[in-house]
Amino acid sequence: MEVEKHEMSGDVACLDIAPVPEGRQRSRFLAVGSYDNTIRVLSLDPDDCMQILSVQSVSAPPESLLFLEVQASIGGEDGADHPASLFLNAGLQTGVLFRTVVDMVTGQLSDSRSRFLGLRAPKLFSINVRGRRAMLCLSSRPWLGYIHQGHFLLTPLSYETLEYAASFSSDQCAEGVVSVAGDALRIFTIERLGETFNETAIPLRYTPRKFVLQPKRKFASAEQMENGDDDDKDDPLSDEQYGYPKAESDKWVSCIRVLDPRSAATTCLLELQDNEAAFSLCTVNFHDKEHGTLLAVGTAKGLQFWPKRSLVTGFIHIYKFVDDGKSLELLHKTQVEGVPLALCQFQGRLLAGIGSVLRLYDLGKKRLLRKCENKLFPNTIVSIHTYRDRIYVGDIQESFHFCKYRRDENQLYIFADDSVPRWLTSSYHVDFDSMAGADKFGNIYFGGCHRMSLTEIEEDPTGGKIKWEQGKLNGAPNKVEEIVQFHIGDVVNSLQKASLIPGGGECIIYGTVMGSVGALLPFTSRDDVDFFSHLEMHLRQDHPPLCGRDHMSYRSAYFPVKDVIDGDLCEQFPTLPLDAQRKIADELDRTPGEILKKLEEVRNKII
Template identity: 45%
Template sequence: MANLQTLEHGTFDSVSRLLVSRISNDLLPHRFLGSRPIRLIPVPVHGSPSILALSSRSWLNYTYQNLLHFTPLISEPLDHAWSFSAELCPEGLIGISGSVLKIFQIPKLGSKLKQDSIPLSFTPRKMAVHPQHRLIYLVESDHRVLGPEEIQKRLSEMEKQGKKVPPGVLDLPPEIFGRPKAEAGKWASCVRILDPVNGTSVFDIALDNNEAAFSIAVVPFVGLNNEYLLAVGTASDTFVAPRSCSHGYIRLYRFAEDGRTIELLHKTEIDDVPLALLAFQGRLLAGVGNALRIYDIGKKKLLRKCENKAFPSAIVTLTTQGSRVLVGDMQESVFYVTYKQSSNRLLIFADDTSPRWITSHTMVDYETFAAGDKFGNVFISRLDRSVSSQVDEDPTGAGILAEKGFLMGAAHKTKLLAIYHVGDVVTSIQKVSMVAGGREILLYTGLHGTIGTLVPLVSKEDVDFITTLEQHLRGENQSLIGRDMLSYRGYYTPVKAVVDGDLCERFALLPPARQSAIAGELDRTVGEILKKLESLRVSSSGF
């Protein structure tokens, strides 16, 4: 049972949701909602009674799947609201925000994120954000698909041969019927600019000559007084397996009209597919096949300044801090590289002990990285701090060159700190802070639409509590197919130092008797366990 109660503190009002404990009937403070004087308004949502709490933010309190939810509304703070029903909006709400009257409805209960879709022409590959204009620059490409230029070329050939195209075939909407298919080695690709605030596409450029875009980066070049340019890595006549291309290119575009359009500056030919680009010390760092290169700006093309071709297969991801670069190899995990400016060298000094098919990675700190592989694993590894300091103190890299390799790799190895099977191919992973003033977490996304977070536990008390709770819940929640949860989360490698938060959240769905039994073994009340779980989730993600 839950109640809403207004609390007055000095000169302002606040609102908290209070939970009635099923064991002691005590009221436990559950969540702080706002600092302005509040209004509690009963409204029906999707046929069930709910409560709108209007304060400095607007919140909706409702029951979904036998759980009580408090969800913030993404809108301006409302001064007053009430239920509203009309022919076009049968289960709506009407509210006042200042001098504005709003009519809205709650589309779906139980969802934690608001999702807006922007239609694209092809599959998005990589994106970059301009630090000043706040626009998103996206590269799209599809294999075995005909581009606009190739379609017109083939239509002209058919007309010369006297063949007729059935009327209306070319006018079919591609989002429903798809685009014209082609043989292997044919690509359709474009570069697009998106306005994320308005959710619109403001500009796009289609690539010709069977070029496909694979990487993108916004780079401030020192040679142009730190002017930002857009670098796009493309390749023509590309085959996926085995990976090959006739020519690779790095296109440089200059921003115009406050970043809403781009103009081609020049195009540099290279010898392989550029799968990763990154800004590095006022120049461009590029992963071209199995080579790591540094390019500087030139009048007619980019100038190669430095290169390392000692990587096993193909470079797919790049991150950097200072003079250190972490290189994600397609088949051999992550390599630590340092750039020595005095000798103009890129030197590999550490790598991973296990070969992994890397899809994305990010630096957690100067010695630690988190990465995902194509088999659905997320892992965190760390380099020894003494090795890191030793490499930074070597001005020329002569000590690194003199070291003997270990296990057919670099001289130093990273240590695996944590690993967890998420069950989806991880397409990106970033270190972010989703709550103002909150702790930083790792946010990852998956190929099937998965969005998940890895939250660090900072106290030993939290670690002991959540680990013990997970052990109890493994026996309570059986898989529909009878699969053991521990073996699933350690599908390829035994799970290490990660707790299954989704499993722990199912504590609220257990029968009251089982909740009381588990709470007794943890020396806590049921209300304290629910409060702790929500506190860990809300303080890190805001949901």
């Protein structure tokens, strides 16, 4: 029985009816998406049926619409829940998910947000997750939008591309999803809500030390360096279950592993013999193109730490990739006087940090050939990064040293070092002038060299030789300035620059000894810096830590915190009571919704 009819100005692309509110018999709103890049909200009330309540223009024709009513239960001091909100979600043909709030009374649209999901236009479906309505977005990969701990989260699912989906329930599967994937019908459940990463564990024999990616191959292979106190012997029992047999206390075992990460299969495993242990590795392309990409591995024989540090000798192994990169063949090994803790390719040669000596090697027929070296580093070299003709060397307890190689003189010069002793645990090259590092006391910092002093070095015909002889503080003529300082409170053992989502911003990802993963995202506008600085300041006052310690003094445990805003603290804003949220928002001349939108935008840039 046709009750009402309404002529639309353009062809209808998609539509959706809002869920029926509790205690009512009919829904209030109808959303219609048109090919003229507009979304209209119409009334379904008998008094003003089919009247247009609001119009929203979007950047592309909508492919799918879905109303989603969410009840955000956020426990504040008063224990009150936030009121229910009605969201209108639209999947646009450009692969963007457009999300806006619908006023429950007037139908007006406000607080719109958008996020790029994939190359295909998202199709939206309503499902149930933990007794609440949730949204499944099917683009080039499936995404799930749901409420978790007071936040609306939109996270990708670790599953293959789906065409259609619907909520499904049975005795065996209370909250399932039935879907179409290609020509197959699949039923699956969604587990482990709230987890940020999907991880795959590959068991190894010993403790992994270093790994690199093998370049220019159809598959990505990693060389895992392992080092332990056990030996490999034939045992009828499962070694994985009962553990490997132990060797004597002063014996090392170590191996080099070539791993295909897609199939998790080990394609090559070389056990190091004669009490050798591997400590560093890198891929290197020498000027001699005969062998292509080679693998350099730094090892030590008979290394002991007690009663005093000693070793028999060190080696640098050179391996050639054979069998399409799946196996390794030893070309030769070069004996050195210390432990090569750092290796790096540099202009068709190999840089090695052996104790306090930085040495440049070239490839020979039977061994590596020394070209030049610098013995002026204070303790032990633990990291080497290169860019163009510049070398960034990390010392185990004296932070970074900026070096330059003069090809015409065949000399390595240190033109800048740090005045602050830092016990480095990890490092990463950020740009031409700066390095990111972490020390063993739980600090992350960025150090850079002043551009004016760098220009003087570049234009100095002696390459800084005269200034080096003058020196400052018994060191280099220039000092590394601290750009960023932040106390994590956990020892960082890995730093890497990455973009975790398509279209997301590049950030520095760090991993810690205790198993946490964090990200440092650079701000690109001064307005964002001012906004989050003031938000952090208010949260420090109105939401102090449970243990009663001052937040700023914690983040400045060893050095004063500098130019870093604590995102973990800002993320606690939604957990505040409504009155506290309104108070902070008024101080910032914003509404609580605008602050939540800003937090979501920054979160979506990372993950």
